Amino acid sequence: MAVDAAREEKALRELTNRLVDRYGEEHSVERVEAVVGAVRQRFDGHKVRDFIPILIERIVRRELTPVEVENIAEQANTVNSQAIPSGDNSNSASSHLFDTLDRLGVSRRTALIGAAAVAVVGVVAVIAVQQPDSDPVAAAPAGLTTLRGVVGSEKMAFFEDARVADVLAEHGIEVEADPAGSRQIADSVDLGKYDFAFPSSSAAAERIQRKVGVSGKYTPFSSPMAIATFKPILDLLTAAGVVKPGPTPTFDVEKYLALAEKGVQWDQLEGNTTYPVRKNVLVGTTDPRTSNSAAMYLAVTAYVANDNTIVRGGKAEDYAVSRISRLFTRQGFTESSSDGPFKEYLAGGMGQTPMVWIYEAQYVDAAVHNQLKPDMVLMYPSPTVVSQHTVVPLNDKGDQLGKLLSSDPDLQRLAAEHGFRPSDASLFTKVVTEHQVPVVPNLIDVVDPPNYDTLEHLLDGVAKAFN
Incomplete structure (x- = not known):
């Protein structure tokens, strides 16, 4: 088997395992594997293979998600049927809703997605459902601005953390991150379709800045x-x-x-x-x-x-x-x-x-x-x-994310929980002390x-x- 083919097979095995872990409660392993296989067939014959696993994962997540949205809608209806104190304005009612959803174990970001399917506190939102052969990037939840970024692979767990997504959602943002090697980001990735690049060093960031002609950058954490x-x-x-x-x-x-x-x-x-x-x-x-x-x-x-x-x-x-x-x-x-x-x-x-x-x-x-x-x-x-992990904003939306990652205390704390050293050293010290990691x-x-x-x-x- 050629090296590129072997690498693709390995990536597909890893994404299948991630999807099984993610959707194991809603779908059987066989169901997840069948959807991955069916989606993979859509890309048979494509000569450019570098991003095929990424596209497959996105489509599979979209096709497996409707069940999740239905479950959230049912939970939201349950919450909506509970008494919200009369006289509450929309802000207090919304706060009451989120508190109740928290007790049900539904994250705020998930609640926002669920709100696209049901009427909650008098607001009706609509999810845009894509057809199987349309663009593989799913529509953003109502009320959230989607930012697309290409990031060093070691930061994918951070961006896939539901707690990180919740904090970003509170600021009206949803991030879709694609993984790549930092020098790949600087040299060969098409940056025109992204709002930010997040390589793992100042040198790679400098190369990106030169390439796209921007001067701004943020270094929210290091390692x-x-x-x-x-x-x-x-x-x-x-x-x-x-x-x-x-x-x-x-x-x-x-x-x-x-x-x-x-x-x-x-x-x-x-x-x-x-x-x-x-x-x-x-x-x-x-x-x-x-x-x-x-x-x-x-x-x-x-x-x-x-x-x-x-x-x-x-x-x-x-x-x-x-x-x-x-x-x-x-x-x-x-x-x-x-x-x-x-x-x-x-x-x-x-x-x-x-x-x-x-x-x-x-x-x-x-x-x-x-x-x-x-x-x-x-x-x-x-x-x-x-290594200075550096955000290079490619437009105003990317600049907003760079500021948030560098200044929001919850995002800084979560970065420390993913092993990074944020600007506040005490956050990192707290994590390694609690988990007895010798550093x-x-x-x-x-x-x-x-x-x-x-x-x-x-x-x-x-x-x-x-x-």
């Missing part, structure tokens, strides 16, 4: 880069002198680079009986040609390879590329965005992914949602780099990534090494 691994791997690398153990283990990038340059394999590490495999000792990353997380890995390793100095100038760029390109080319196939490798880490175990370069936020989010296994460990590279609260050993043009030259040099 340092880290390495997810397992206790046996941690012990092996500690014995090899690469890792300094502790509550938050430190991964010495300089010692690792020396090991990797020699082509040392896992089974060549002294005393290795726990992971004696014939594979190079390498940190797994995404594809640097498409993904910001790999670009951040390149920034750190290039700094170390350049005698712990920020890379500047053509000579330094060539020297750094000559030392670090093999860190990527020896990995084999790599994913285009950061969501895939981390999911493999969570599901596949040590045998498949002994070390993976991630956003700290991904590990914290998994810990908060009880997805980690007992032997999973987070290491901090020394040095590391902080470095105040990182010191942090380097700045090279400037925009230098990073592009480094990425181009690594890309050429793949050919």
Whole structure:
């Protein structure tokens, strides 16, 4: 099977699992799988396949949602039949309705969708029902302005969180987010159909700004880069002198680079009986040609390879590329965005992914949602780099979202619950303390990534090494 076809199959399996989890109470697994299969057939023969899984998921959600709307309508009728204090104005009546719906377990955003099907507190709304062969993007709930954005895949869980949707709905907004690698967003995604772009670094944001000719940007939260691994791997690398153990283990990038340059394999590490495999000792990353997380890995390793100095100038760029390109080319196939490798880490175990370069936020989010296994460990590279997740508004609607994400206290709190570090550090501290996630609260050993043009030259040099 070709790589692109395999990637599409993997994406379809993942979206089917998401839909089964989402609609499991309303539909059988067989029903969900049948709808996915039927919708997929509509795209048979299409040569451009990159966004097919996204379109399939949207259509399936739309076709499975009517049952949900009917259930909400029934709940709304029940609520509407309850006595609302006489003399209430529309605002107090609406507040009473939302309070009652909250007791029924219906979110405010869901209530707004349900209101499109029934008369509630004297307001009648209408849902626009699309035909199967029409545009696959479903109509927005009445009263909400839909914003379309393309975001780094590590932020999809945040935007899919019903609590986030509720807060946005209170501001009259619904967000439809498409996932993509940050460098894909900057280089190849058609931004003309979006209201905002939300890559995972200031460098990618700068590239987007140059591309579309806008100056505004917002950085609502950040995340340092880290390495997810397992206790046996941690012990092996500690014995090899690469890792300094502790509550938050430190991964010495300089010692690792020396090991990797020699082509040392896992089974060549002294005393290795726990992971004696014939594979190079390498940190797994995404594809640097498409993904910001790999670009951040390149920034750190290039700094170390350049005698712990920020890379500047053509000579330094060539020297750094000559030392670090093999860190990527020896990995084999790599994913285009950061969501895939981390999911493999969570599901596949040590045998498949002994070390993976991630956003700290991904590990914290998994810990908060009880997805980690007992032997999973987070290491901090020394040095590391902080990824600034940056909203680039492409119009006034996108600018409104950037302001909300940066200033709304509920959205900042929810960002922390998804592992990101918002501007108020206490929010992040509260989350990791409550869930006992060992992190470095105040990182010191942090380097700045090279400037925009230098990073592009480094990425181009690594890309050429793949050919």
